[in-house]
Amino acid sequence: MLTLPTYDDVVAAAARIGNQAHRTPVMRSRTADQQLGASLFFKCENFQRMGAFKFRGAFNALSQFSAAQRQAGVITFSSGNHAQAIALSARLLGIPATILMPLDAPQTKIDATRGYGAEVILFDRFKSDREALTADLAARRGLSLIPPYDHPDVIAGQGTAARELLEEVSELDFLLVPLGGGGLLAGSALAARALSPNCKVYGVEPAAGNDGQQSLRSGSIVHIETPRTIADGAQTQHLGEYTFAIIRRDVDDVLTVGDPELVEAMRFLAERMKMLVEPTGCLGFAAARHAGLALAGKRVGVILSGGNVDLRRFGELLFP
Numbered sequence: 601m602l603t604l605p606t607y608d609d610v611v612a613a614a615a616r617i618g619n620q621a622h623r624t625p626v627m628r629s630r631t632a633d634q635q636l637g638a639s640l641f642f643k644c645e646n647f648q649r650m651g652a653f654k655f656r657g658a659f660n661a662l663s664q665f666s667a668a669q670r671q672a673g674v675i676t677f678s679s680g681n682h683a684q685a686i687a688l689s690a691r692l693l694g695i696p697a698t699i700l701m702p703l704d705a706p707q708t709k710i711d712a713t714r715g716y717g718a719e720v721i722l723f724d725r726f727k728s729d730r731e732a733l734t735a736d737l738a739a740r741r742g743l744s745l746i747p748p749y750d751h752p753d754v755i756a757g758q759g760t761a762a763r764e765l766l767e768e769v770s771e772l773d774f775l776l777v778p779l780g781g782g783g784l785l786a787g788s789a790l791a792a793r794a795l796s797p798n799c800k801v802y803g804v805e806p807a808a809g810n811d812g813q814q815s816l817r818s819g820s821i822v823h824i825e826t827p828r829t830i831a832d833g834a835q836t837q838h839l840g841e842y843t844f845a846i847i848r849r850d851v852d853d854v855l856t857v858g859d860p861e862l863v864e865a866m867r868f869l870a871e872r873m874k875m876l877v878e879p880t881g882c883l884g885f886a887a888a889r890h891a892g893l894a895l896a897g898k899r900v901g902v903i904l905s906g907g908n909v910d911l912r913r914f915g916e917l918l919f920p
């Protein structure tokens with residue numbers, strides 16, 4: 601039996617990360633409100649430290665390490681933002697970090713991770729099993745593994761973003777959350793169920809990789825091939841045990857959007873709101889615009905989960 605994290609764990613995480621994480625702003629846009637006939641509240645985790653919400657979960661997890669764990673170090677695998685989050689948190693806490701990253705991860709993310717002082721090991725994610733590679737290294741070097749999403753402390757930490765949003769704007773009718781492995785969605789659902797019980801909570805994933813949607817609808821975790829999508833933070837192959845248990849219990853549904861809708865949302869956020877949001881970070885907003893939800897007259901929370909995108913790539917996506 602899994603012991604699932606609860607809203608109390610989200611509250612405890614908020615206290616642990618309070619001195620280190622930014623309380624990110626909640627932005628509004630009259631144009632977006634007019635276009636959708638709704639009131640949108642954007643929780644801007646693109647302004648979080650290291651550029652994404654993942655700092656919250658990583659710092660919450662590492663700050664609970666024992667002295668022996670701190671000394672030996674942490675290991676993880678990640679296509680980018682979790683890598684930077686672990687690397688930065690580890691540096692802040694004086695813990696050595698080893699990170700497995702895919703060869704084709706955006707160069708900015710690899711550079712940033714090395715820049716925070718972590719040892720980066722590159723691997724081919726279309727050929728090798730990153731979880732097995734990581735487990736092997738962890739065992740040989742005595743490192744503690746903090747995975748990107750399927751860990752109670754990571755989920756609790758990620759939930760602090762939605763908690764801040766709901767504390768600031770009070771109850772919502774809808775909450776739209778980007779979905780990869782489900783840490784952000786599970787944590788957000790814990791916060792929403794506690795602070796806004798009638799809020800409909802939706803995960804949003806790329807149409808090319810709708811394993812979360814399939815999992816929720818079939819009642820068990822569905823595994824898929826690594827999806828090809830511009831949403832590189834949501835190229836996960838399956839939900840986790842912890843995240844799925846919470847998503848199943850507390851999330852209303854999982855929606856999908858295509859890459860062209862992500863580009864359109866990115867363009868709107870840049871042009872109208874002067875914000876740089878990475879493709880994965882646009883999933884929730886793209887769903888608000890294109891998923892056919894009945895948002896008219898409603899209060900809608902949208903988590904913009906991160907802003908780490910190469911500027912060259914950003915330009916190519918907007919001006920192909």
Ligand SMILES: *Cc1c(COP(=O)(O)O)cnc(C)c1O
Binds near residue numbers: 682758779784833881
């Ligand atoms: C990791 C990530 C996600 C997905 O989060 P999960 O907890 O894996 O579901 C969404 N957006 C960004 C920017 C991310 O880095």
